[in-house]
Structure formats: C-alpha cells, structure tokens
Amino acid sequence: MKKNCTIRVALAGAALAAFSLAGPAAAQEGAAFFKGKTVTYIVATAPGGGYDTYGRLVAEYMQKYLPGSTFVVRNMPGAGHLVGTNAIYASKPDGLTIGSFNTGLIYNQLINADGVRFDLSKMSWVGKAASESRIVAVAAQSPIKTWQDLVSLKDPVNFAVAGPGSASYVETVMLANVLKLPVRIQTGYNGTDDQLAMRRGEIVGSIASRSSYDQFVKNGFGRLIAQIGGNDPNLPQMSAVVTDARAKELLALIESTGEIARLTAGPPAIPADRLEVLRGAFKQAMEDTDLRARAEKIGLPVDPLYGEAIVRMINAALKQSPETVALLKESMERKK
Amino acid sequence: MGACRLMIDVMFGSLVGLLTNPQTMGLMLIAVMIGLIVGATPGIGGRLSIALAIPFVFGMDMTQGAVFLLTMHAVNGTSGQISSIMFGVPGDGDDAATTIDGYPMAKKGEAGRALGASITASGFGGIVGAIVFAVMIPVLEPVVLSFSPAEFFLLAVLGITFIAFLAGKGQIFKGIIVGLFGMMLSTVGMDPQTGTARYSGDYLFLWDGLSTITAVLAVFAIPEMIALAARGGSIASTGGEIVKVSYRQLFAGVLEVPRHWFLAVRTSIIGAIIGMVPGLGGSAAAWLCYGHAVQTSKTPERFGHGAVEGVIAPETASNAKEGGSLLPTLFFGIPGSSGMAVMMGAFLILGIQPGPAMMTQNIDLVWTLIWALVVGNLIAISFLLFITRWVALLTFVNAAMLVPFILVLVMVGVYSAEGQWENLIILLLIAAIGWGLQRYDWPRAPFVIGLVLGKIAEESLHKALGLWGIGFFTRPLSLVLIGLIAATIAYAIYSNVKGKNVMPAGAGS
Numbered sequence: 114m115k116k117n118c119t120i121r122v123a124l125a126g127a128a129l130a131a132f133s134l135a136g137p138a139a140a141q142e143g144a145a146f147f148k149g150k151t152v153t154y155i156v157a158t159a160p161g162g163g164y165d166t167y168g169r170l171v172a173e174y175m176q177k178y179l180p181g182s183t184f185v186v187r188n189m190p191g192a193g194h195l196v197g198t199n200a201i202y203a204s205k206p207d208g209l210t211i212g213s214f215n216t217g218l219i220y221n222q223l224i225n226a227d228g229v230r231f232d233l234s235k236m237s238w239v240g241k242a243a244s245e246s247r248i249v250a251v252a253a254q255s256p257i258k259t260w261q262d263l264v265s266l267k268d269p270v271n272f273a274v275a276g277p278g279s280a281s282y283v284e285t286v287m288l289a290n291v292l293k294l295p296v297r298i299q300t301g302y303n304g305t306d307d308q309l310a311m312r313r314g315e316i317v318g319s320i321a322s323r324s325s326y327d328q329f330v331k332n333g334f335g336r337l338i339a340q341i342g343g344n345d346p347n348l349p350q351m352s353a354v355v356t357d358a359r360a361k362e363l364l365a366l367i368e369s370t371g372e373i374a375r376l377t378a379g380p381p382a383i384p385a386d387r388l389e390v391l392r393g394a395f396k397q398a399m400e401d402t403d404l405r406a407r408a409e410k411i412g413l414p415v416d417p418l419y420g421e422a423i424v425r426m427i428n429a430a431l432k433q434s435p436e437t438v439a440l441l442k443e444s445m446e447r448k449k
Numbered sequence: 450m451g452a453c454r455l456m457i458d459v460m461f462g463s464l465v466g467l468l469t470n471p472q473t474m475g476l477m478l479i480a481v482m483i484g485l486i487v488g489a490t491p492g493i494g495g496r497l498s499i500a501l502a503i504p505f506v507f508g509m510d511m512t513q514g515a516v517f518l519l520t521m522h523a524v525n526g527t528s529g530q531i532s533s534i535m536f537g538v539p540g541d542g543d544d545a546a547t548t549i550d551g552y553p554m555a556k557k558g559e560a561g562r563a564l565g566a567s568i569t570a571s572g573f574g575g576i577v578g579a580i581v582f583a584v585m586i587p588v589l590e591p592v593v594l595s596f597s598p599a600e601f602f603l604l605a606v607l608g609i610t611f612i613a614f615l616a617g618k619g620q621i622f623k624g625i626i627v628g629l630f631g632m633m634l635s636t637v638g639m640d641p642q643t644g645t646a647r648y649s650g651d652y653l654f655l656w657d658g659l660s661t662i663t664a665v666l667a668v669f670a671i672p673e674m675i676a677l678a679a680r681g682g683s684i685a686s687t688g689g690e691i692v693k694v695s696y697r698q699l700f701a702g703v704l705e706v707p708r709h710w711f712l713a714v715r716t717s718i719i720g721a722i723i724g725m726v727p728g729l730g731g732s733a734a735a736w737l738c739y740g741h742a743v744q745t746s747k748t749p750e751r752f753g754h755g756a757v758e759g760v761i762a763p764e765t766a767s768n769a770k771e772g773g774s775l776l777p778t779l780f781f782g783i784p785g786s787s788g789m790a791v792m793m794g795a796f797l798i799l800g801i802q803p804g805p806a807m808m809t810q811n812i813d814l815v816w817t818l819i820w821a822l823v824v825g826n827l828i829a830i831s832f833l834l835f836i837t838r839w840v841a842l843l844t845f846v847n848a849a850m851l852v853p854f855i856l857v858l859v860m861v862g863v864y865s866a867e868g869q870w871e872n873l874i875i876l877l878l879i880a881a882i883g884w885g886l887q888r889y890d891w892p893r894a895p896f897v898i899g900l901v902l903g904k905i906a907e908e909s910l911h912k913a914l915g916l917w918g919i920g921f922f923t924r925p926l927s928l929v930l931i932g933l934i935a936a937t938i939a940y941a942i943y944s945n946v947k948g949k950n951v952m953p954a955g956a957g958s
Contacts, residue, residue: 159496169500189868282644300912308781328782407507410797411794
C-alpha cells in the first residue's frame with residue numbers, strides 16, 4: 114500500500130510537471146475562472162449516509178484547493194439516484210456543477226432502463242474517492258461458515274436486498290440466477306434493515322458493500338464468507354471459486370462498478386481547461402493529510418483514481434456482451 | 450448488591466459530571482437553541498442539521514461532541530409544534546397529529562394553553578423516553594428482536610383501525626372513505642415488490658412516493674389559511690378582543706400534563722418502544738398515540754375540536770421516541786432511524802464505537818447521554834415556555850398580514866424538504882381536496898393516517914408474505930396484536946351503534 118502510494122505520488126508529480134510545461138496559460142485561465150464563483154456539488158441522496166459524507170468531505174477539500182471558490186453541497190435524492198444524476202447531466206457544462214451518485218447506474222444504462230436521461234460515457238469525470246468491494250455476509254447464528262457451505266445447502270435460505278432495481282437487488286439476483294445459489298430473495302430491506310433482520314434470524318445473508326458490514330462483523334453479529342473485488346487475504350475471491358464463464362463475466366462487471374465508488378463527475382463537455390483544474394483540485398483534496406485523517410476516523414476508505422483512468426474504466430464497464438445485458442435485463446425486470 | 454451500588458455510582462456520577470462541567474453545559478445551551486430553531490422551520494429536518502454540524506464536532510472531546518449532537522437532535526421535535534398549533538402548519542408528519550387539536554385550540558383563543566400543554570408534554574415525553582431507555586438496557590435484545598415485518602404490518606393495521614374513532618360520531622363512513630383515499634395515495638411510487646412505477650407517469654419525483662410533508666401541509670395548512678383569509682379577522686376568533694396570553698394561561702396548559710399524567714405516561718412508553726424498533730418510522734408513533742388517546746377517552750367527540758389530550762399524546766410520543774431510537778444505535782450499531790444513521794456517523798468521528806461493547810466499556814458515556822436527554826429537554830421546555838407568551842400573540846394578528854407570510858412559509862417548507870419544485874404542484878392539487886374536506890366538514894386526520902401507515906402496511910405485508918407465506922401472523926406477539934385489532938373494531942362498531950341510539954338527533958353538533 115505504502116509503495117503503491119509512493120508510486121502514485123511520483124506519477125502525480127510527473128503528470129503535474131508535464132501539465133505545467135504543456136499548458137500553463139490554459140490552466141491559469143481555468144483556475145482564475147473559479148475565483149469568486151460558487152460550485153454546486155450535487156449529492157444524489159438525502160443528507161446522512163455514505164454518499165453524503167463523502168460528498169461533503171470532497172466538496173470541503175476541493176474548495177480548499179480552488180482558492181476563492183465556494184462549494185455548496187446540494188442533496189437531490191430520489192428514484193434511486195436517478196433524480197440527482199439526471200440533474201447533474203442536464204446542468205450547464207461550465208464546471209460550476211458537479212456531483213456524486215451510485216456507480217450501480219451503469220446497470221440502468223446498460224439495459225436502457227426507465228428514467229435514465231444520461232450517458233455515463235459522455236460525462237466529465239473528475240475522479241473517485243474509494244472502492245467499495247462487495248462481500249457475501251451471513252448471520253453469526255447461521256450454520257453457514259464458508260462459501261462452500263452456502264453453495265451446498267439443500268434448502269434455500271433467505272437473502273435480503275433493497276428495492277427492485279437497486280444495485281444490491283440486481284447484483285444479488287444476477288449472481289443467484291447464474292450460480293444457481295440456494296437463496297430466496299427477499300426485497301425491500303433498505304438501509305440497515307437487512308442487518309437487523311439477520312439479527313432476528315428471518316434473513317440469513319446478504320450481498321452488500323464491504324464497508325456497510327464492517328461494524329456488523331466487528332460486533333460479532335455476522336461473518337463474511339466471500340468477496341467480489343477487494344483484497345482481504347482471508348476471504349475467497351468469488352471469481353476464483355466459480356467456474357462458469359458467464360458468472361466470471363458478471364463478476365468482472367460487479368467488480369468494476371465496485372472499483373469506481375464515491376465518484377465525482379460533471380455534465381458532458383465541461384471546457385477542458387476547467388475540467389483539468391477540477392481534477393487537479395480533486396487530486397490535491399484526496400492527498401490532503403487532514404482529509405485522510407478525517408476519513409480514517411469515520412472509517413471511510415480512501416483509494417482514489419483520477420480523470421482519464423475513470424473514463425477508461427467506465428467505458429470498459431459499459432461494453433458488455435449481449436448475454437450479460439440480457440441477464441441484467443432479466444434480473445432488473447422482475448417477473449410479474 | 451455491590452454491582453447495583455456501582456451502577457448507581459456511575460448513574461449519578463455522570464449526572465454530576467455533566468452538570469458541573471461549564472463547557473459541556475454551554476455547548477448544550479447552544480445545541481438546544483440550534484435544535485429549536487431548526488425544528489421550528491418547516492422542511493428542514495433534524496437529519497440535515499446533524500450532517501451540517503459534523504464538521505464542528507470534529508476534534509471535540511468525545512463526550513462533549515456526543516452530548517452536543519444528541520441534545521440538538523432531541524429537542525428538534527419540541528419546537529415544531531409551535532407552528533402546527535398556532536397556524537395549523539405542521540413541520541412534519543409527527544406534528545400533523547398535534548395540529549388536529551392544537552389549531553382548533555388556537556382558534557378558540559387558547560393558543561397559550563395549547564402551547565403550555567404541548568411544550569410540557571414533549572419535555573415530559575423526552576424525559577420518560579430517557580427513563581425507558583435506561584430501564585430497557587437489560588432487555589433490549591428480546592424486545593427489539595421480537596418485532597418483525599409481520600408485527601410491523603399488524604401495528605400499521607391497528608393504527609389504521611383507529612380511523613374509526615378519529616372520524617367522530619356518525620362520520621365513520623366519511624372517515625373510512627378519507628382514510629382509503631389516503632391509503633390509495635400511499636401506493637403512488639415504486640411498487641416495493643415488482644419495481645413497477647405506479648401512478649407516476651414519467652415523473653421521477655413520484656417514484657419514491659408522495660412527499661408526506663407536502664400532503665400534510667396541503668390537507669391541513671392550506672385549507673385553514675383559505676378559511677382564515679375568507680373569514681378575515683385573526684386566527685383566534687374571540688370576537689376581536691385580544692385575549693392576553695398570560696403566564697397564567699400558559700401555566701394552565703402546563704398543568705394539563707399532570708392532570709392527564711396517566712395518558713402521558715402511556716403514550717410516552719408507546720412512543721419510546723416504537724422508537725426502539727427500527728423500521729416503523731417516527732410519524733407512526735405520533736399517530737398511534739393520538740389514536741390511542743381518542744380511543745381511550747370517555748368523550749372522544751371532543752377530539753378534533755380542541756381537546757388538550759389530542760395535543761399531549763402525539764407530543765409525548767414524538768419526543769419519547771428519540772430516547773428509544775438511540776438504543777439500537779448505541780448497543781447494536783444499527784441505527785433506528787435515518788436521523789440516527791447520521792448520528793452514528795458522527796459518533797464514529799468522535800471515536801465512539803457503537804456496539805454491544807458500549808455496555809461494558811462505555812457505560813458512563815451512555816449514562817451521560819441519557820442525562821443529556823433529560824437536561825436538554827428541561828432547558829428546551831423552560832426556554833420555550835418563557836418566549837411562548839410573545840409568540841402566541843401572533844394568533845391575534847390580522848389575517849391579511851398573516852396569511853401571505855404563512856403561505857410562503859408553507860411553500861418554502863414543501864420545496865426545501867426534498868428540493869423538488871414539482872411538489873409545489875402536488876401541494877396545490879391536494880390542497881384543493883383538503884379544502885373540500887374542510888369546507889364540507891369531513892374528517893382530515895384519516896387521510897394522513899392512511900398515507901403514512903398505508904405505506905408501512907404494504908411494505909411489511911410483502912416482506913412477511915415473502916418470508917413466511919400466508920401463515921405469517923401466527924407468532925405470539927402477532928396474535929396479541931390481532932386481538933387488539935379485533936377489539937378495536939368491535940368497540941368502534943359498538944360505540945357507533947350505541948351513539949346513534951342514544952343521540953338520534955344533533956349528533957353532529
């Protein structure tokens with residue numbers, strides 16, 4: 114990790130040096146533009162919760178590195194991040210509106226779902242603050258101790274997901290279908306409902322983002338039996354234990370959406386010089402020691418990537434085989 | 450015995466620690482003020498205020514930071530009642546229950562008495578909530594874990610059956626129609642089972658359902674303002690003469706709480722337990738307790754026309770639930786409400802690790818927080834009682850000056866609650882219906898009950914059926930609740946029939 118960090122800083126330095134040689138005039142013009150301006154940072158959820166916390170942190174520290182600017186966080190919740198994302202996409206591309214939303218919207222775009230009024234590949238990507246690897250968690254009182262235990266169950270057990278169409282729903286339904294997991298999917302468990310239900314015993318497990326289960330596992334209420342992405346040496350990587358080719362393709366998709374978590378993006382066609390300035394400020398914010406200290410204290414992982422790297426990942430994630438898209442479609446449009 | 454002595458030491462030690470630290474007390478004062486101001490402004494939830502305060506507590510001492518945020522959150526509900534009583538403008542779904550009797554009291558020139566009673570009731574509820582919190586610590590697990598989706602469904606149904614009492618005598622069918630209309634509107638939005646958008650067209654803002662605060666303001670606030678503007682004069686229609694809102698009137702209100710102490714204790718406990726069980730939501734507590742007050746009253750026909758019990762019950766409940774909802778947050782690390790979810794994030798920043806270990810490692814902090822709830826509520830009550838005398842004078846201001854101001858307040862509230870302008874159109878549409886209901890003397894409370902509890906009922910029924918199939922209601926607690934529902938319905942039919950026989954004429958007067 115340390116080494117990784119050093120390399121990143123070195124690369125950043127190199128990039129900055131190259132950048133300053135290449136276009137000092139443009140960058141200065143871009144930076145000057147933000148003086149005295151107000152930047153609206155749209156968070157596609159209600160106040161509170163991970164998206165809001167990351168959003169406020171990013172906005173606060175981007176402001177620090179864009180002298181003279183004022184960042185205002187605006188919560189635009191609704192329709193599973195669609196309202197906020199549509200608003201970011203439709204905003205004026207002057208660099209004064211950016212924001213954050215769930216990467217799971219990749220799924221919605223792939224199947225061209227209702228309510229999608231954006232094209233993620235065209236957005237102006239600033240960066241991402243973290244990765245949210247997925248895990249399979251089961252209740253502590255359940256006899257299931259390992260992934261193998263789960264797969265070889267005779268009678269299906271209840272797995273909780275949020276509302277239909279949510280990322281947790283889509284991922285769980287797809288994996289259950291392809292891997293023929295012995296699970297019955299119970300919908301409507303939003304927020305931390307699933308954890309309480311696991312304590313009550315009505316729900317046995319859940320496929321969720323790792324950070325939402327850290328505390329639960331630490332308190333001894335549950336255990337993790339597999340991971341998708343992530344680098345926990347004690348957990349089996351799901352892509353390594355499955356053999357089905359279709360499943361591997363799916364896992365790669367889930368992994369990549371997990372990789373680009375806590376993102377910051379703006380509408381298409383923000384002028385290049387201003388986007389560069391925004392990316393620069395985002396990068397400085399991510400490397401700020403104060404931000405790191407605060408994030409660590411709240412238990413928010415910081416694992417950033419910037420600009421073009423994100424664009425490549427988004428484009429890769431949006432290129433899926435027709436079979437995967439069909440599977441997604443089947444999972445998102447629930448049988449009536 | 451020794452353990453008991455130790456417990457008492459910790460208990461009072463933390464109280465002394467809290468009261469003798471001038472810095473903590475100063476912070477609490479500031480927190481109470483912020484909490485009251487935020488609570489009095491419609492549309493700004495307590496959640497947002499905590500989220501905004503987080504940067505300020507960063508770096509504070511663990512105990513002080515937690516006390517600061519908790520007090521701010523706890524007194525939030527205490528000031529929301531001011532506008533719901535004085536102008537019929539509830540700040541959120543909980544306050545709507547207070548409006549039903551609070552606003553008629555203001556119209557009778559009794560704003561002072563209503564406010565005295567409601568402020569004291571919310572303080573009382575907050576303190577009983579803290580006591581329930583303390584008592585419940587040992588039995589937290591079995592109690593919280595015995596409520597599953599099956600029980601949520603039955604509790605919601607129980608709340609819906611209270612409609613029969615809320616409608617008033619001879620109006621039971623009107624009540625049911627209005628209640629069903631509310632339930633119908635609760636189905637707007639994404640179907641929790643199939644993910645199909647219902648009655649939403651292409652409008653994304655409807656996907657998450659109708660905004661409760663918008664519907665509540667449309668049904669209560671707007672029709673009252675139209676009526677007030679049409680009538681002229683002031684809210685308090687005491688014949689033009691300004692009744693002096695004296696401390697005596699306020700004090701008379703304060704005394705209503707000890708007069709109805711048994712009701713206040715019951716509704717506080719119900720509120721605290723509903724708060725403890727994540728998933729039922731805050732508005733359910735206020736409405737269930739309002740229904741309970743009507744149902745157990747000897748003179749239910751007074752409700753809706755300015756019965757002071759109708760103010761006491763929801764206010765005790767909505768403050769008591771704060772103590773309750775802190776329990777699963779602190780000891781399970783599973784927040785009981787969205788407000789508590791934000792609070793938990795803040796606790797982590799302060800270095801508090803919620804979870805079962807709190808019980809052994811941080812019990813002094815837990816007690817400090819319980820005392821902070823008590824002391825914070827006391828500060829809030831004293832302050833509000835002190836200023837209310839002047840605030841209540843507003844009910845004697847001429848309508849021509851007051852109505853535009855309140856309408857602006859309502860619209861700002863509707864917009865800022867969810868940040869979607871489309872809700873202003875919904876406000877107009879539902880207000881038209883609300884105005885019709887008010888004009889022709891149809892009950893309006895069943896509408897909000899149907900809207901709030903209908904959604905909970907539908908979601909929990911889906912979950913319960915998915916988990917256990919058709920026989921989901923055979924758990925012991927479920928059977929108790931079914932018994933309560935059957936008894937409520939039987940009693941409603943009985944009293945309705947009896948009411949008709951005894952009072953063949955003039956029942957509606």
